[in-house]
Amino acid sequence: MIEIRDLAFHRGEQVIFEGLDLHVAEGEVLSVIGPSGCGKTTLLKCLAGLDRPSAGSIFLNLGEDDGRVDLAALNEERLNEVRREIGMVFQYAALFDSLSVRENVAFPMYRFWPDRSEAEIDAEVRRLLAQVGLPVDTTIGKMPAELSGGMRKRVGLARSLALQPRVLLYDEPSSGLDPISAASIDRLILSMRDQVGVTSVVVSHHVANVLRTSDTVAMLYGGGLIAVGPPDEIAESADERVRQFITGSAEGPLTDID
Amino acid sequence: MSAPARPGPVPAWGPIGALGAAVTASAEVVGSCVLLWGQTVRLVRAGRISLGATLRQADAVGVGSLPMAALTCVFTSAVLCLYVTDLFSRYGFNEFIGMLMGQVVVREMGPLLTAIVVASREGSRIAAELAAMKVTEQLDALRSLATDPVEYLVVPRYLGGLLAMPLLSLLSSMAGVAGAYPVAAARGVSSDVYWGSVMRGVSVSHVGGGLVKALLFGAIITIVASRTGLHTGFGAAAVGRSVTASVVLCILLVHIADFGLALVFA
Ligand SMILES: Nc1ncnc2c1ncn2[C@@H]1O[C@H](COP(=O)(O)OP(=O)(O)OP(=O)(O)O)[C@@H](O)[C@H]1O
Numbered sequence: 001m002i003e004i005r006d007l008a009f010h011r012g013e014q015v016i017f018e019g020l021d022l023h024v025a026e027g028e029v030l031s032v033i034g035p036s037g038c039g040k041t042t043l044l045k046c047l048a049g050l051d052r053p054s055a056g057s058i059f060l061n062l063g064e065d066d067g068r069v070d071l072a073a074l075n076e077e078r079l080n081e082v083r084r085e086i087g088m089v090f091q092y093a094a095l096f097d098s099l100s101v102r103e104n105v106a107f108p109m110y111r112f113w114p115d116r117s118e119a120e121i122d123a124e125v126r127r128l129l130a131q132v133g134l135p136v137d138t139t140i141g142k143m144p145a146e147l148s149g150g151m152r153k154r155v156g157l158a159r160s161l162a163l164q165p166r167v168l169l170y171d172e173p174s175s176g177l178d179p180i181s182a183a184s185i186d187r188l189i190l191s192m193r194d195q196v197g198v199t200s201v202v203v204s205h206h207v208a209n210v211l212r213t214s215d216t217v218a219m220l221y222g223g224g225l226i227a228v229g230p231p232d233e234i235a236e237s238a239d240e241r242v243r244q245f246i247t248g249s250a251e252g253p254l255t256d257i258d
Numbered sequence: 259m260s261a262p263a264r265p266g267p268v269p270a271w272g273p274i275g276a277l278g279a280a281v282t283a284s285a286e287v288v289g290s291c292v293l294l295w296g297q298t299v300r301l302v303r304a305g306r307i308s309l310g311a312t313l314r315q316a317d318a319v320g321v322g323s324l325p326m327a328a329l330t331c332v333f334t335s336a337v338l339c340l341y342v343t344d345l346f347s348r349y350g351f352n353e354f355i356g357m358l359m360g361q362v363v364v365r366e367m368g369p370l371l372t373a374i375v376v377a378s379r380e381g382s383r384i385a386a387e388l389a390a391m392k393v394t395e396q397l398d399a400l401r402s403l404a405t406d407p408v409e410y411l412v413v414p415r416y417l418g419g420l421l422a423m424p425l426l427s428l429l430s431s432m433a434g435v436a437g438a439y440p441v442a443a444a445r446g447v448s449s450d451v452y453w454g455s456v457m458r459g460v461s462v463s464h465v466g467g468g469l470v471k472a473l474l475f476g477a478i479i480t481i482v483a484s485r486t487g488l489h490t491g492f493g494a495a496a497v498g499r500s501v502t503a504s505v506v507l508c509i510l511l512v513h514i515a516d517f518g519l520a521l522v523f524a
Pocket residue numbers: 011016035036037038039040041042043091492
C-alpha cells in the first residue's frame with residue numbers, strides 16, 4: 001500500500017532523515033516511535049503529500065483507477081486528488097478556529113459532496129463525533145477555542161475520517177488524553193483497520209499502547225530507522241537504544257552525550 | 259604585542275552589502291507576491307470563487323474601514339484647505355479653492371489615504387489571520403483536505419478588496435471634499451463659490467483615475483498581506499513579524515504604485 005524508498009528530508013543544511021526504506025501493507029497499522037525532534041511529524045507530512053521530500057520516493061497504491069503513484073514526484077494538482085485518499089490527524093489538531101465543530105467536521109463534505117443534503121451532512125457529522133467518543137449535542141455547536149486539547153484532537157480525528165480515506169496518518173493521536181480516552185482512540189484505530197481496511201501510520205509516544213496495537217513498529221533515531229519489525233520483536237530488541245526507549249529509562253545510549 | 263585578531267564573521271561589504279542583501283530580499287518578496295497574484299487571477303478566471311466569502315471580505319474591508327478612512331480624509335482635507343484658503347484668498351483666487359481641493363482629494367489624497375488606512379487595518383488583519391493559520395498547521399490541514407489555501411483564503415480576500423476599495427475611496431474622497439468646505443466657509447468663501455469651483459475642477463476622468471488607483475491599491479494590499487501571512491515562519495513571534503512586514507511592505511508598494519500612476523495620468 002505504502003512503500004517508502006530511500007527517503008530523505010533536509011531542512012536547509014540540517015538533515016532530518018536520510019535513506020528511509022519502509023513498507024506498509026494494505027490494512028496494516030505501522031507505528032513510528034522515536035525521541036522528540038527526530039522527524040516523525042516531518043515523515044508524516046511527507047506521507048500526506050504536504051512536505052516534499054528532498055530525495056527518494058513514496059509509492060502509494062490506490063487501486064485500479066489511480067494506480068500506483070509516487071507522492072514525491074506528483075505536481076500540486078495531482079497531489080490534491082491523491083490527498084483525498086489520505087487523512088491526517090495533526091499533532092495539535094489544527095482545527096479551523098473560525099469555524100464551529102460542526103463546520104470543521106463538515107468542511108471536507110461540503111467541498112466534495114456538493115449534492116448531499118444538509119440533513120445527510122448533519123447526520124454524518126453526528127455519527128463521526130459519536131465515533132470518536134465525543135458527547136455530540138454539547139460539542140457540535142462549540143468553537144474550537146472552547147474545547148479542551150483532548151476534545152480538539154478528537155474533532156480533528158472526526159474531520160480526517162469524514163472523506164473515508166484509505167490511508168490515515170495519526171500524529172500522536174492520544175497524547176494529551178486521559179488513559180481511557182487514549183485506549184478508546186487505540187480501539188478506533190484498530191476498528192478502522194478491521195472494519196474498513198484502512199492503512200494507518202501512527203506516531204506515538206505511548207510505547208505500551210504502540211506495542212499492543214500495531215502490526216509493525218519502526219523506530220526513527222538519528223536520521224534513520226534503527227529498528228523495524230513486529231511489536232514482539234521490537235520489545236525483545238537487542239539494540240540498546242531501542243531497549244532504552246521502550247523501557248523509558250533516563251540512562252542509556254540515547255541520553256549519553258559523547 | 260597584541261593578541262591575534264579573533265576570526266569573526268567576515269564583514270564582506272559592510273553597509274553596501276547589507277543594502278544589497280536587503281534589495282535582494284525585497285526583490286524576492288515582491289517576486290513571490292507577483293507569483294501569488296498570477297495564481298490568484300488564474301483561479302478567479304477559472305471561476306473558483308465563493309461569493310459568500312468574497313462578500314464577507316468586502317464587508318470587512320469596506321464597511322469596517324469606512325469610518326477610519328473617511329475621518330482621515332476629512333481631517334487631512336480640512337487642514338489642507340486651511341492653508342490653501344489662507345493663501346488663495348490673499349490673492350483673490352477664491353474661485354480656485356474648490357477646484358484644487360476637489361482635484362487633489364479625488365485624484366490623490368482620497369485613494370492614497372484610504373489605502374494607507376486599509377493597509378494598516380485590513381492588511382494587518384489578513385496577514386495575522388493567515389500567519390496564525392500557518393503556525394497552527396491550519397494551512398497544512400486545509401491542504402490535507404485537498405483544498406488549495408490560495409483558492410480558499412486568498413481569492414475571497416483579493417476580490418473583496420477589489421470590490422470594496424474603489425467604493426471606499428470614493429466615499430472617503432467625497433467626505434474629504436465636503437469636510438474641507440466648512441474651513442473655507444469660515445474664511446468667507448461662499449457655498450456657491452466653493453462647490454461651483456469643485457464642479458468645474460473635477461472631471462469624470464479625475465474620478466475614474468482615482469477609482470483605478472483604488473482598485474490597484476486594493477489588489478496590492480490584499481495580495482501582499484496574504485503572501486506575508488502564508489509565508490510566516492514558526493512560532494508566535496513569527497506572526498508578529500509577518501504583520502509588521504505586511505503593513506510596511508503594503509504602504510511602501512502603495513506609494514510606489516501611486517507615484518507610477520501619477521506619472522502615467524499626468
Ligand atoms: N518549523 C520548523 N522549522 C525549522 N525546523 C523545524 C521545524 N519543525 C521541525 N523542525 C526541525 O525538524 C526536526 C524534526 O521535527 P519533527 O517535528 O518532525 O519532530 P518530531 O519527531 O515530530 O518531534 P515531536 O515528538 O516533538 O513532535 C526537529 O529537530 C526540528 O529541529
